[in-house]
Amino acid sequence: MDRTHGIIRHIRSLTPDDRKLKIMNVCGSHEHTIAFSGMRSLMPENLEIIPGPGCPVCVCPESDIIHAIDLSNRDDVILVTYGDMLRVPSVKGSIRAQGKNYKMVSSPFEAISIAHSNPDKKIVFFSIGFETTTAPTAAILETGVPDNFFVLSSHRLTPAIMEVLVKDADIGIDGFIAPGHVSAIVGADAWNVFSEKYGIPTVVAGFQADNLMLGIAEILGQLKSGKITTGNVYAGVVRPEGNLQAQKIMDKFFEVSDVNWRAIGHIPGSGLELRDEYSGRDAKKAFDLEEVKESKIPGCICGTIILGKAYPSACRLFRKACTPKTPKGPCMVSMEGACNIWFKSNLSRQDDITGAVS
């Protein structure tokens, strides 16, 4: 018997016969591995692996996208951001379709080079993402940025949204697979709140299918024994305390704020904005950006999917009006969005998770 089959058999032996368990992943790259490995079809019937809020592009508020479009239409601005953000739909369209001066980067360093080579322009770096992506942005601020460089921060905190999920009785999560690279920054101990306060096993996993399944087995083992702790099957990379140097730099520049999540709503203490000392670099302040009320995308159930209450195939637009080439909602745009992943890996299932979608 090879290793993969061995782990699957172990998972089967740990899954109860008499009740359904739901384990959620909160990382688009995890969902990617799960979907493309075909792992779900090998899991026992009573075990559901559901995708959660692991797609930063998906949860970035429409208000920030509209600001990015407006900024890119100013003659004195070049808007710079990660590739996926250019295609995310908003009521105004996408940055790519409606913006004028914008550039795509894969590292914040490129944004700095653009600022240096365009001294007569204001460079706004539309910086989005969870902790893994916040750290590099903080690092360039630490390195020192030119005066014509501004940050439009749309950073989000993973533990904050997970706490919303555990409190939602509709979802009923039995275990979390914690995101590997977010954990590299924040540390495995950052998830202790879930095991200690909520009694939900939370296990840090890496990105290989076998490693993810090992994490799932660990969650099931904990549920069976009743000994709930934070697990870590990605210890080759993730330390209990995380990357303290990165945490220190992030804390120097960013402070926790109350922010909106697209299609989900307002969550206190779930975002990051630049501290007052660095407000001169804050695009929201420098350009007087006022929050725009979010519109609803007709038919799109991204919010329900992100909260783990429905699978992408429960959306009536999935694979029909909404495809990666014609994304109607944000979850179809990025390769971390559940709808995009399910489309590309040909996944579908008829049932939905909690009956939240009719």
Add this chain to the structure above:
Amino acid sequence: MCLAVPMKIVKKDGFSASAEADGVFMEVNLRLLDDARIGDYVLVHAGFAIEKVDEHEAEETLKMMEEIAGLNEKNEVR
């Protein structure tokens, strides 16, 4: 967006380093991991080394995997 790749540091000068994976070289910044040394494997995300790869720990995980995969076989025999 949160994906990162393991690379080996081959050159280091202050916060600037050069790292290699599968014959591909890349400039990597060490601002988030300044104690990384030449020869270390690090995880690289958006041009930054974000964490060291601990080979010993990685092997332990592998062993755990083998054990779990094998453990069932033993149960079957019993």
